[in-house]
Structure formats: structure tokens, C-alpha cells
Amino acid sequence: MVDKPWSLSDEQRAETVTRVAQNIESLAFSRGVDIKDAEARTIAADVEKKAYTVATVEATTTTGFRPHDEVLKSYARKLAALVLDKVQATNGKDQEAGARTDSTELDLAGDREFLTAESASEALAPLLAQGSAITKVKFSTKSFGRDAAEVAARAVANVAASLEHADLSDIIAGRPEAEALEAMRIISGALSQVQLRSLNLSDNALGEKGVRACAAAISGQVGLQRLAFQNVGCSIRACQAVAELVQNSGELRALHLYNNMSDNEGAIAIAQILSRAPLMEDFRMASSRVGGEGGIALAQGLSAGSSLVKLDLSDNPMTAEVAPALAETLRGHEELQVLNLNDVALGDEGIESIAEALPANLVELHLALNEVTAEGAANLAVALARLNRLQVLSLRENELENDGAIAIAQALTHLPQLRTLDLAQNQIGRLGAVALAKAVAGAANLERFDLDENQISEGGIDQIQDILEKAGLSKTLSLEDNDADADEEGDEGEEEGEEKGGADVDDLADALANKATL
Incomplete structure (x- = not known):
């Protein structure tokens, strides 16, 4: 150097x-x-x-x-x-989003730029103007150092009476750590004088030091409704810092954490916030390395309220250990519409517990990558028959095979609003795929039917395409990368395959009929 x-x-x-x-x-x-x-x-x-x-x-x-x-x-x-x-x-002409004319919003998102004091003054001119009444700011993709942060602080102070929403995601990229932390402290200090409804600190390399650098913007907020710490290096200690700072969470309705390294201890800390947030409607803690212990703590924290509309715990190794506690929580949130449990290793045991507790108002259900076999599919199918508002169902990358696909197919006839069905990579052969095609043929709202990377024979592919073409749904189908030679025995006769299910299929049909009438 x-x-x-x-x-x-x-x-x-x-x-x-x-x-x-x-x-x-x-x-x-x-x-x-x-x-x-x-x-x-x-x-x-x-x-x-x-x-x-x-x-x-x-x-x-x-x-x-x-x-x-x-x-x-x-x-x-x-x-x-x-x-x-x-x-x-x-x-x-400059087409940056910052050129918008909406007098209540300033959005700087667009080309990446390191701001100086001079360029920050130009970019933030609408905030600095006398009498400005801007309610929402987004500083994303503009990198603030000390000098630019000082300008931003003056701009925020000028609209303190009207500002309600602050998006500070991705505003320190490329800055040395000391300068980045100082910039966050300066801007956060100005926000301490603002009564915010939403604050987004995502996509900044915060860690615990960064979270504490934002303390002034977080700890004094009494009416905060939405808060996000996505992709910020929210480690165990950083999560503990967040829990320490977010004490006034009585009005909190949305809390998002994603792509962090929180582990169980971090989740336990975040659960403390949830236990103080009875109005929570939208909670996300995905891709955060949360195991069973942390998942149970989150589920228990969410039990403080009954208002959840969206819940995303995807991509966490929680296993079936979390299922009983999570099921109990789901029973208390009857208005839940979106549930994302992709890649949480539930297995058939966990699926059985969760399926029994699924709220009737569910619109989207995501259960990809959960090692679900035909046994789990049978339990899930019984529950699906109650969800007549369901529009999106994803069971991608499980192990349903033909029997599991047939079980799900029987439930699909009870889902009149279904728009998306994703069963890619499930080792499904001709028999299961044809059963699914027949089941969705009456789904007037279907927009996508994904059977990619299964084991459907050429004869099965032709039969499926014919069924959906007659139903006017051929454009919804995706059948890429199927192993056309993997299920030749399925072409010997559909009747033989249906007999394979035996009494189990009849029992499932009876159960579905009973559930659908509840």
C-alpha cells in the first residue's frame, strides 16, 4: 500500500x-x-x-x-x-427513480453512487426545501459517508414533522467500516426525532456494531409498525441487540429478518420481541440457521397475538421438533393467508402435525423440500380439502411418488380457486401425473401447473397434455426435463396402478369427503 x-x-x-x-x-x-x-x-x-x-x-x-x-x-x-x-x-435524459414528481415521496434508488456532501445536497434537495412535507424516503443504492450523512441528517430534521417511512436499506456499500458506522449513527440520530411507522435497515453490513449504531432510530420509536433487518449479518449478538433496542413493540405489525446467521439463540432473542407484539401480522425469519429450539421459541412468541396474515420461516433446519409448537400457534391465527415452510425438514411426522392445524383462510401454502413421502401427502390431502380459498400450493422437491401424487390429486377437486400447483422433482410417474392432470382439469383459475423433473413416460406426457388441452389449460403446464424412460411400467395400465393403492385410496377418499363437509 x-x-x-x-x-x-x-x-x-x-x-x-x-x-x-x-x-x-x-x-x-x-x-x-x-x-x-x-x-x-x-x-x-x-x-x-x-x-x-x-x-x-x-x-x-x-x-x-x-x-x-x-x-x-x-x-x-x-x-x-x-x-x-x-x-x-x-x-x-436521466431516468433514475429519484426524478419522481410525487411530492410526498423521495426515492433515490437507481444507479449506484457514492454521495459527497455536494451530491447529497442535490439528491436530497426535495427534503431540504423549505416547507417540505415528504412522508416517505428511500435512500437505497446511494452510499453515504460522513459528509453525505450530515446532509441527510439535516434533510431528515427538516421533514421530521411529516416523515413516517424511512427505507435505509443498502446505504453504506463500499464504505470502510468506521465511516459506515459513523454514517449510520448520524442518520439514525436525526431519525430519533421522527415518529416512524416503518423503518428498513436491510442490506447493510451491520452486525452487532451496526445495529447499535442505529440505536437512536430504533429505541425511541413508540408507534413503529414495520421493521426490517434482512441480509444484515444479524448474528446471535446482533439479534440480542435488536431485542434490547425494540422495547416499544406494542404497535409492531411486521418484522422481517432474512439471510442472517441468527441460529437458535438469535431466534430466542427475536421471540422476546414477538411476545411483546400482539398485533403482529407479517413475520419473516427465513434463511437464518434457526433449529428446533429457536423455532419453538418463535412459535411461542407468536402466540402473543392472533392477527398473523403472513408467516415465513423457510430455509431453517427446524425439523419435526418444531411442529407441535408451531401447530398450536397456527390454531390461534385463523386469518393466516400465507404460510411458507419451505425447506425446514419437517418430514412426514411434522407435516401431519402442521396439516391438522392449517387455518381455513389460507391462500398460499409452501412446503417444498420437506422430505414428504406418500404417507405425509395422505395426511396433507385430508387437510387441503378444508382450504377452499387456497390459490397457491407448492410441494416442490419432495418424495411423493405416484401414491403421494394420487392422494394430493383427490384433494385438488376441493380447491376451486387454485392458481398455482408446483409438484416438480417429486419422483412422480405416469399414474400420479395423470391423476393430477384430471384433478386440475376443472380448475378454471389455474395459471401454472409444474411437473418438471419427474419420471413421467412419453405416453404419460402425451396423455397429460391431451387432458389439459381439452380443458383449455395447456398453457399452464410445465413438463421440462422429465425422465421419459423411468416409468415405462406405468404404461401397462392405469387400472393396475389404481389397484395398487387398494383400501388406502378408498379410506383417503372417505376422509376427504368428510373433511370437505366440515
Whole structure:
């Protein structure tokens, strides 16, 4: 590393602007776009300023400064990318979302940019204007350092009386840790004077230190309804910090955590917030390494209320251990519409417990990657017959095989509003697939029927396509990558396959009929 920061002289930057302006005119002409000299010059000055800011930030590391040549290449690459973006925009006009005219909302999301004090003042001008009454801000994709954060703090203070929603997701990308934390502290300090209804801190590399840097924006909120910490490095200690800071959760209706490393202890900490949030409607803690113990704690925390509309615990290794507690919680949330339990390793045992507790108002049910076999499918099918509002059913990547598919098929006739059925990668052969096709043939609202990567023979594929074509649903079908030779024995006769189910099929049919009339 070198011992002084990278920079260019004013003369060098001015010469760069001149050359870039010429290139813009040439590129525009070749694309049939009319850009005048003055406009090209303005665009060139703008993109050079952004590229120079990016290079200046990237020149600094935690241990010193990058070599001049390395930073210069970064500067040139950013310049080229920005020029192409500008020329491709219609007539060279900036199409960023920040140009919206809605007087109650400022959305900066668009091209990535490292903001300086000057560029932050320009971007946040609607917030800084006298008499501004903006209620919602989104700073995403703009990276704030100390100087830009100071401007943002003044802007937030200026609209403190009207601001209700603050989206601070992805606002410190590329900044050294110390500067990033300081920027979060500065902006959060300004938000402490605002009574927010929603706060989004997702997609920032926070960790525990970052969460605590946002303390001022979190701890004083008494009417906060929506809070998000998605993809922020929310480790065990970070989750504990969140639980410590979010004490006023009586009005909280949505809490989202995703793609973190929370584990059981982190989930237990988050469960403390849930136990103080009786109005919770939308909870997500997906892809967070939560096991059975943590899942049970979350389920118990959610029992504090009865208002859940959406619940997403997907991609966590909770296993069947969580099923009894979760089932008990589901029974208390009769208005639940969306349940996502993809990839939580429930197995047949867990599916049986969950199936019995599914609320009747469910609209979407996601149970992919749960090692469900025909046994679990039979239990699930009985429950599905009660869910006459169901529109989306995903059992992707399980182990249903023909018997499981036939069981599910019998339940489908009780789902008049079904729009999406995903049974891809389930080792389903011709018999099961044909049973499913016959069952959905009467589904007037069907939009997608996915049987990709199963074991359906060529004869079965032809038969399924014929059934759906006659029903006017052929465009809904997806049958890619089936192993056409894997189920040749299924072509010997459908009757033989149906006999294979024997009394079990008859028992299931009786159970479905009874459940459907409850």
C-alpha cells in the first residue's frame, strides 16, 4: 500500500470531462440519439463527478491507500459504465427513480453512487426545501459517508414533522467500516426525532456494531409498525441487540429478518420481541440457521397475538421438533393467508402435525423440500380439502411418488380457486401425473401447473397434455426435463396402478369427503 491518497488535479478532471463529452456525442450519433454539445458537456461533468467520488472512496482501505494505477483503472471503468447508461437512456435524459414528481415521496434508488456532501445536497434537495412535507424516503443504492450523512441528517430534521417511512436499506456499500458506522449513527440520530411507522435497515453490513449504531432510530420509536433487518449479518449478538433496542413493540405489525446467521439463540432473542407484539401480522425469519429450539421459541412468541396474515420461516433446519409448537400457534391465527415452510425438514411426522392445524383462510401454502413421502401427502390431502380459498400450493422437491401424487390429486377437486400447483422433482410417474392432470382439469383459475423433473413416460406426457388441452389449460403446464424412460411400467395400465393403492385410496377418499363437509 502507498502512503498518500489517490487524486487528480482540477486540470486533469476538466480535460477528462471534455474528452468524455466528445465520446458521448459520438456514441449518441451512432445510436441515432440527438445530444447537443451543451447537453453532452453537462452529462460528462455529472458522470465524471460520480466516477471520481467512487474512485476516491475505493482508494482508501482499512490499512492505507491503493496504488494510483489500480484506482485510475477503477475510475475509468466507472466512467465508461456511466456514459453507456446515460447514452442508452432516451434522449440522454436521466431516468433514475429519484426524478419522481410525487411530492410526498423521495426515492433515490437507481444507479449506484457514492454521495459527497455536494451530491447529497442535490439528491436530497426535495427534503431540504423549505416547507417540505415528504412522508416517505428511500435512500437505497446511494452510499453515504460522513459528509453525505450530515446532509441527510439535516434533510431528515427538516421533514421530521411529516416523515413516517424511512427505507435505509443498502446505504453504506463500499464504505470502510468506521465511516459506515459513523454514517449510520448520524442518520439514525436525526431519525430519533421522527415518529416512524416503518423503518428498513436491510442490506447493510451491520452486525452487532451496526445495529447499535442505529440505536437512536430504533429505541425511541413508540408507534413503529414495520421493521426490517434482512441480509444484515444479524448474528446471535446482533439479534440480542435488536431485542434490547425494540422495547416499544406494542404497535409492531411486521418484522422481517432474512439471510442472517441468527441460529437458535438469535431466534430466542427475536421471540422476546414477538411476545411483546400482539398485533403482529407479517413475520419473516427465513434463511437464518434457526433449529428446533429457536423455532419453538418463535412459535411461542407468536402466540402473543392472533392477527398473523403472513408467516415465513423457510430455509431453517427446524425439523419435526418444531411442529407441535408451531401447530398450536397456527390454531390461534385463523386469518393466516400465507404460510411458507419451505425447506425446514419437517418430514412426514411434522407435516401431519402442521396439516391438522392449517387455518381455513389460507391462500398460499409452501412446503417444498420437506422430505414428504406418500404417507405425509395422505395426511396433507385430508387437510387441503378444508382450504377452499387456497390459490397457491407448492410441494416442490419432495418424495411423493405416484401414491403421494394420487392422494394430493383427490384433494385438488376441493380447491376451486387454485392458481398455482408446483409438484416438480417429486419422483412422480405416469399414474400420479395423470391423476393430477384430471384433478386440475376443472380448475378454471389455474395459471401454472409444474411437473418438471419427474419420471413421467412419453405416453404419460402425451396423455397429460391431451387432458389439459381439452380443458383449455395447456398453457399452464410445465413438463421440462422429465425422465421419459423411468416409468415405462406405468404404461401397462392405469387400472393396475389404481389397484395398487387398494383400501388406502378408498379410506383417503372417505376422509376427504368428510373433511370437505366440515
